[in-house]
Amino acid sequence: MPDTPEKREPKGYAGPKNPPKKPRSKASPARLAALDVVRAVRERDAFAQDVIGTRIDRSDLSSEDRAFATKLALGVVSASGTLDEVIDRALNAPDDVKPDVRDALRVSTYEIIFLGKTPHAAVDQGVELVRSFAVSASGLANAVLRKIVALRAAFPFGDPMRDPEALARLHAFPLWLTRRLIADLGPQAALDFMRASNEQAPLFIAVNAAKTTDEALVAAFEKLDEGLDPVAVDNVRVPGCYRVLDTRALLLPEVKRLFGQGKILVSDAASQLVAASVLPERKPGSLLEVGAGRATKTILLQSDAERAYGSQLELTTLDNHDFKTRLLKERADRYNAQVAEALTGDALELDAVVGERLFDEIFIDAPCSGLGTLRRHPEIRWRIRPADIAEFARVQLGMLQSAAPHVAVGGTLAYATCTVTREENNGVVKAFLESAAGAGFELAPINGRSCVATRLYPGSSDAHFAVRFLRTA
Numbered sequence: 001m002p003d004t005p006e007k008r009e010p011k012g013y014a015g016p017k018n019p020p021k022k023p024r025s026k027a028s029p030a031r032l033a034a035l036d037v038v039r040a041v042r043e044r045d046a047f048a049q050d051v052i053g054t055r056i057d058r059s060d061l062s063s064e065d066r067a068f069a070t071k072l073a074l075g076v077v078s079a080s081g082t083l084d085e086v087i088d089r090a091l092n093a094p095d096d097v098k099p100d101v102r103d104a105l106r107v108s109t110y111e112i113i114f115l116g117k118t119p120h121a122a123v124d125q126g127v128e129l130v131r132s133f134a135v136s137a138s139g140l141a142n143a144v145l146r147k148i149v150a151l152r153a154a155f156p157f158g159d160p161m162r163d164p165e166a167l168a169r170l171h172a173f174p175l176w177l178t179r180r181l182i183a184d185l186g187p188q189a190a191l192d193f194m195r196a197s198n199e200q201a202p203l204f205i206a207v208n209a210a211k212t213t214d215e216a217l218v219a220a221f222e223k224l225d226e227g228l229d230p231v232a233v234d235n236v237r238v239p240g241c242y243r244v245l246d247t248r249a250l251l252l253p254e255v256k257r258l259f260g261q262g263k264i265l266v267s268d269a270a271s272q273l274v275a276a277s278v279l280p281e282r283k284p285g286s287l288l289e290v291g292a293g294r295a296t297k298t299i300l301l302q303s304d305a306e307r308a309y310g311s312q313l314e315l316t317t318l319d320n321h322d323f324k325t326r327l328l329k330e331r332a333d334r335y336n337a338q339v340a341e342a343l344t345g346d347a348l349e350l351d352a353v354v355g356e357r358l359f360d361e362i363f364i365d366a367p368c369s370g371l372g373t374l375r376r377h378p379e380i381r382w383r384i385r386p387a388d389i390a391e392f393a394r395v396q397l398g399m400l401q402s403a404a405p406h407v408a409v410g411g412t413l414a415y416a417t418c419t420v421t422r423e424e425n426n427g428v429v430k431a432f433l434e435s436a437a438g439a440g441f442e443l444a445p446i447n448g449r450s451c452v453a454t455r456l457y458p459g460s461s462d463a464h465f466a467v468r469f470l471r472t473a
């Protein structure tokens, strides 16, 4: 999903316009923190992870409370549409419930329906949560939550094996998206995808070869007695990628120092796989990275270049947001990733940005629906609309067509997304190859296959997609 500055928590942001009054209730601190996040995500159209970063990670909650608050907040945002449907079934006049009361009901309904919380505790805590900011609504909360406890046995209100609506409810997905996933991935992979989207994402780090070595990093973690597993995705070892077995390791001062020194960064394993896989066997003379954002792939590409070729690439980056280009420069600097030129401009009008320049490789990290990252971006699930997917596909195809004339003959054009819809992946590839701009390009193998297409299943990396086209004429 494209992100914009106004969706993020501004620096020094002190909280919502109408922060919940100091609790006069017995709601637990973790639930109050989760409610705070859920409310901010709704009111500010914010990203849950960003709000969790400011409101939970930096709070003085105990580590257990932080973990529970995070799980609750991510779960409630992920399931919000389904929670609303359940809440509405228990209300006589759904439209009369104020949004902040509904937020609190969502938290408790999530506990009742999806976490199997004991009825008494869930109702009690839900009422206390509402009482913490709206004493007058605590009676309503009590009545609604009791009805929801009674509804729990019938959830998902149908047979998920036969009824897509029940299947969608069971995994807290919009019905249209459930149908689309089944059509695009097949029933079993769609089911795996939906299940995995509701689980916590594993934590992967990348070793920045521009600053350190795998050996040094592994030794540093061993010294701290923290487990690291080397990662393979689809049987391909991802260079420099490790899974951190205990996420609390990130709180250790020694590990924080490694991040501060730019020796490691957090990045999903599939994202690391894509960066490593789009580099050709022989070092290209120049590479243009389109959709460079805040430099994560820029850093990975240069780190992989150090590994593969022993030196960094002549790398130009492009993004259409100036604030991202500024962030990219700062971040690339910290990670010692060399950027020859960081451009801001529209990749749909590449001629206007780079004139007649040719590159040995152009890599498009395309804006997309982001469905492969639902565990980390739970708000996408209920914000995305079918029309958005068609619009992403239009922009993606436009980016490829605009980039094609700027690839030198014999060079490569790589295209990546972090989504699973056929329309944005194979659909765009096909449309490009069939278009006039795609004449002279053919699909080139990537890791010995026709594409990278990582799947989402419990414990997996995110779902990413990548292809490489070779310019032959």
Ligand SMILES: C[S@@+](CC[C@H](N)C(=O)[O-])C[C@H]1O[C@@H](n2cnc3c(N)ncnc32)[C@H](O)[C@@H]1O
Residues within 6 Å of the ligand: 001, 002, 003, 290, 291, 292, 293, 294, 295, 296, 297, 298, 318, 319, 320, 321, 324, 345, 346, 347, 348, 365, 366, 367, 368
């Ligand atoms: C998938 S994100 C890139 C993530 C980034 N490469 C990273 O690793 O962090 C896609 C990026 O494309 C950028 N973008 C969207 N439309 C664009 C356009 N027309 N021209 C240039 N960049 C665009 C967005 O601002 C966003 O940063």
